[in-house]
Amino acid sequence: MASIITGECQYFILILLCFFAFICFFLFFTKPTHSVRLPPSPPSLPIIGHLHHLLFFLLYKPSLFFFDILPLEFLHTLSSKYGTLLLFRASFFPFLLVSSASVAYEIFTTHDVNVSSRNLPTNEGSIIFDTSGFVTAPYGGYFKFMKKLIVTKLLGPNAQVQSRSIREDELERLRGILLDKARKKESVEINKEARKLVGNIVARMTMGRSFTEENGDVESIQSLVAKANASKIKMALSVLIFGQLEKVGISWFKKRTVIKKFDKLIERCLVEHKEKPNKDQCMDMMDVLLAVSEDPNAEYKITRNNIKAFLVELFFGGIDTSVNSIQWTMAEIINNPIIADRLREEIDSVVGKSRLIQETDLPNLPYLQAVIKEALRLHPPVPIIPREFNQGCTVGGFFVPGKTRLLVNIFAVMRDPNVWEDPLEFKPERFLTSLSPGQEDERNKQTLKYLPFGGGRRGCPASNLGYMIVGTTIGMMLQCFDWSIKGEKVNMDGCFKEFTETMAYPLTFTPVTRISTIDSETLHT
Numbered sequence: 001m002a003s004i005i006t007g008e009c010q011y012f013i014l015i016l017l018c019f020f021a022f023i024c025f026f027l028f029f030t031k032p033t034h035s036v037r038l039p040p041s042p043p044s045l046p047i048i049g050h051l052h053h054l055l056f057f058l059l060y061k062p063s064l065f066f067f068d069i070l071p072l073e074f075l076h077t078l079s080s081k082y083g084t085l086l087l088f089r090a091s092f093f094p095f096l097l098v099s100s101a102s103v104a105y106e107i108f109t110t111h112d113v114n115v116s117s118r119n120l121p122t123n124e125g126s127i128i129f130d131t132s133g134f135v136t137a138p139y140g141g142y143f144k145f146m147k148k149l150i151v152t153k154l155l156g157p158n159a160q161v162q163s164r165s166i167r168e169d170e171l172e173r174l175r176g177i178l179l180d181k182a183r184k185k186e187s188v189e190i191n192k193e194a195r196k197l198v199g200n201i202v203a204r205m206t207m208g209r210s211f212t213e214e215n216g217d218v219e220s221i222q223s224l225v226a227k228a229n230a231s232k233i234k235m236a237l238s239v240l241i242f243g244q245l246e247k248v249g250i251s252w253f254k255k256r257t258v259i260k261k262f263d264k265l266i267e268r269c270l271v272e273h274k275e276k277p278n279k280d281q282c283m284d285m286m287d288v289l290l291a292v293s294e295d296p297n298a299e300y301k302i303t304r305n306n307i308k309a310f311l312v313e314l315f316f317g318g319i320d321t322s323v324n325s326i327q328w329t330m331a332e333i334i335n336n337p338i339i340a341d342r343l344r345e346e347i348d349s350v351v352g353k354s355r356l357i358q359e360t361d362l363p364n365l366p367y368l369q370a371v372i373k374e375a376l377r378l379h380p381p382v383p384i385i386p387r388e389f390n391q392g393c394t395v396g397g398f399f400v401p402g403k404t405r406l407l408v409n410i411f412a413v414m415r416d417p418n419v420w421e422d423p424l425e426f427k428p429e430r431f432l433t434s435l436s437p438g439q440e441d442e443r444n445k446q447t448l449k450y451l452p453f454g455g456g457r458r459g460c461p462a463s464n465l466g467y468m469i470v471g472t473t474i475g476m477m478l479q480c481f482d483w484s485i486k487g488e489k490v491n492m493d494g495c496f497k498e499f500t501e502t503m504a505y506p507l508t509f510t511p512v513t514r515i516s517t518i519d520s521e522t523l524h525t
């Protein structure tokens with residue numbers, strides 16, 4: 001008998017015994033800390049924690065496709081049953097789910113630094129979910145250096161003025177496409193056209209290239225972004241599950257062709273940028289990043305992988321979010337003809353009909369701004385913000401242990417009936433009330449209950465750019481077109497796809513030309 005139990009078997013039995021000993025220890029000998037008051041928690045089971053709630057939810061709603069709708073519906077069910085501040089556990093990982101505006105306010109004011117890391121799964125050596133990424137970087141030297149670079153140079157005031165002509169070109173290109181569709185009486189799926197617009201803007205601002213069909217290389221960026229987008233959730237899961245295998249030398253994730261192609265393409269752009277003459281003229285983000293990486297006096301030495309990961313993150317972070325905002329805002333406007341009329345009146349009186357709306361008009365169009373803000377309140381493209389508590393602290397009167405993952409449900413926060421009047425109604429007027437200079441506290445509170453771009457140090461660094469892209473696109477579509485849709489109203493059902501909240505039934509309409517005589521000579525004068 002003894003000869004049957006080989007050396008390998010003995011090891012296996014030993015590992016099993018250790019595992020069971022650990023579980024027994026965990027179950028019977030670790031005592032909950034009674035001295036601290038933990039946040040409310042639904043009933044849990046040993047080892048799996050609260051995962052059975054997820055299973056029951058799926059049993060009740062088997063028709064819902066797991067990742068398309070699950071996170072918001074599931075989190076909403078949890079918080080309406082057990083409370084807006086909730087501690088739950090998925091296996092050994094504790095999570096704090098926040099769905100109330102007052103607690104979100106407390107977190108982003110009192111505990112901002114403490115929650116300024118995300119601790120997302122990462123994967124060394126891949127350009128997506130890479131350990132050298134900015135979005136995944138912990139709050140530390142690299143993050144602080146890059147944030148400063150983004151705010152001052154990459155997306156700073158000068159860079160925004162310099163890149164304005166790119167956004168104007170692309171807006172004009174979209175106007176041309178819509179005019180052509182109007183002439184042919186063809187319908188437009190607005191998210192597809194908006195994706196080309198925003199994709200081109202981001203590609204030209206970052207790498208000096210667009211997605212135009214003449215250029216084979218660039219076309220491949222577009223298809224790669226689309227493919228990578230379509231499998232973002234699978235990739236995140238791959239990192240969580242297969243990332244562990246990579247640590248013991250089994251490579252799976254790196255082999256995915258879409259990532260390899262992305263990497264190759266960005267590498268080629270980097271080489272071209274390095275070799276191009278007149279580097280100081282018309283610098284795009286890649287030029288700035290390369291210059292910083294070669295600067296011996298730079299406060300932080302950024303690597304080639306840092307650059308690649310950051311650029312990929314801008315594609316992922318910038319395109320879907322802006323496209324979804326454009327789509328939701330248009331849907332709300334089409335469903336509210338009185339709002340559409342008021343918007344047109346404002347645009348006609350401020351911009352007129354002889355030139356196209358431009359970014360510098362936006363500050364003079366308060367109603368347009370209010371409509372976009374209201375659409376972002378009801379339909380934040382990133383409905384859940386993931387962070388982590390670095391250290392234990394008190395939130396809402398309860399103790400939250402260090403290393404607890406934080407999920408701020410900004411979708412729920414921006415519909416919280418305790419702070420928003422008629423929270424489910426589309427009322428842009430709520431953003432038109434101006435506060436007098438003495439009301440700083442009130443202003444801060446209002447800012448922190450309105451979180452479509454997240455909050456605190458880790459909030460979206462491109463919120464201005466986002467507002468400009470969405471503002472001018474919506475403005476152009478109102479200024480130059482009417483729209484006809486099939487049926488009376490747009491179906492406003494949403495679904496969760498590729499980490500963003502999008503329309504379950506993509507918005508399709510036929511544009512009807514309102515102003516076609518804008519002369520290209522006087523377009524932006």
Ligand code: HEM
Binds near residue numbers: 455458
């Ligand atoms: C309407 C458009 C947009 C919306 C609603 C939006 C929303 C968000 C949100 C909610 C976050 C997470 C913030 C947090 O954790 O508190 C975020 C982060 C980020 N966004 Fe945006 N975003 C938009 C456009 C853009 C654009 C155009 C870019 C760049 C091209 C961009 C780049 C980023 C980056 C790099 C981060 C990570 C910041 C960090 O980890 O510190 N976003 N965005």
